[in-house]
Amino acid sequence: MQDPVQYIAVQAPDGQVLGYAWADYTVGTLNWAQRAANGVEGTRLGKEWWDKVEEVRKQGLPLAGALTELARSAGTGPPVGASGPEAVEALVFTVTEADHCRLLAQLDHANADAWRELAEAYAVLTDDDRNVRWGGGEKSASGAIQMPYPIYSEPLWRVVAALWGIGAVTPEYRWSVHPPPTLPPTGRLHPADAVRAATFLGNAERISEGTVDEAVRSGLFDAMVVALLEQHAAQCAPAPAARQADPVPQGAPLLCRFCGGFPAAHVTFHAHRGLLIALRFRRQEGPMCATCGLGVYRELTTQTLWQGWWSPFSLFLFAPFTLIRNLVAVGTVKKLRVSAPGRHGRQVDPGVPIHRRPLAYVALVPVLWVLFMSVTGLVSGR
Ligand SMILES: [Zn+2]
Structure with missing residues (x-):
């Protein structure tokens, strides 16, 4: 019995599969299916194939004969049977290691300024920047309702703009033929997927306002920037000879x-603000060197010391918990040898120790208050 569908895979001279010419014997059609992962050149060659299939179709050959005719061209093989059109569709959406490599090759690692700009723009992002407000939605005198639109802060947009500089927004990824990128449950992105996400965000916002806001909320935005910076750090890691002085336990060194800078350890620092019912949790996560880690620790801990107490849950639960977690994390970075600044950004200024920061002493207020209440409680309870 004949297969319901037969196809031939078509390869470019470099071995990349461009797409599939396929015959659907159930409905009697000859088709061309372009691979979704094709880049600029792949798309161009694929269009040539689309014309070629069109030409053969016009000759009015029997389907099997038409496919055999196409299979005579360079870069093809004998027809393969398949269970139905969905089998061809599955092939169209497969992504190969070569696709990943082609996208990663678009990153402009030589442009140190562009990478520094991304790292700096990302480092100064605040919760307020991430909390995108929306305008519009008002009814005008004529009764028309203005479409709501996101109002992105300048620092947030600076990060988005920096994606172009490093080459992460690229025509090599045809974002419009793919479903929107999502964050995997691991919370981490493959660097090639980070390029896909960057290309999507860089383009889709113009068509569908709020795309960037959605990515910030879902965590895709942060995962994307972190994956890109890590990819660059790995590319620009010092040569193996220079690295020998620093024994690394296993795998690639964390930067x-x-x-x-190097060495670095993967740590997470937290800040908590509790204001009656408005609770806010902030965190900075990722590989950090001794200097940057200490800077982040001091900043977030000081913030928690003065802002962290002012709701019941915050006082007894979140603030102490946040402080303890930061202490554990800073223990990790303090064990690292002090690193030289790396190649993609300035170091975080560690500033003065926490005990020399006046704001930290705000924490004495809730502590003394709890002591006072306990003592008065004890006294009056007798
Ligand atoms: Zn650092």
Whole structure:
């Protein structure tokens, strides 16, 4: 019995599969299916094939004969049977290691300024920047309702703009033929997927306002920037000979997400603000060197010390918990040898120790208050 569908895979001279010419014997059609992962050149060659299939179709050959005719061209093979059109569709959406490589090759690692700009723009992002407000939605005198639109802060847009500089927004990824990128459950992106996400965000916002806002909320935005910076850090890691002085336990060395310095350890610092019912949790996560890690620790801990107490849950739960977690994390970075600044950014300024920061002493207020209440409680309870 004949297969319901037969196809031939078509390869470019470099071995990349461009797409599939396929015959659907159930409905009697000859088709061309372009691979979704094709880049600029692949798309161009694929269009030539589309014309070629069209030409053969016009000759009015029997389907099997038409496919055999096409299979005579360079870069093809004998027809293969398949269970139905969905089998061809599955092939169209396969992504290969070569596709990943082609996208990663678009990153402009030589442009140190562009990478520094991305690292710096990302490092200064605040919760307020991430909390995108929306305008519009008002009814005018004529009764028309203005479409709502996102109002992106300048620092947030600076990060988006920096994606172009490093080459992460690229025509090599045809974002419009793919479903929108999502964050995997691991919370981390493959660097090639980070390029896909960057290309999508860089383009889709113009068509569908709020795309960037959605990515910030879902965590895709942060995962994308972190994956890109890590990819660059790995590319620009010092040569093996220079690295020998620093024994690395295993795998690729971690490089500081702020300065690209080495050695670094993966840590997470937290800040908590509790204001009656408005609770806010902030965190900075990723590989950090001793200097940058200390800077982040001091900043977030000081913030928590003065802002972290002012709701019941915050006082007894979130603030102490946040402080303890930061202490554990800073223990990790303090064990690292002090690193030289890396190649992709300035180091975070560690500033003065926390005990020399006046704001930290705000924490005495809730502590003394709890002591006072306990003592008065004890006294009056007798
Ligand atoms: Zn650093």
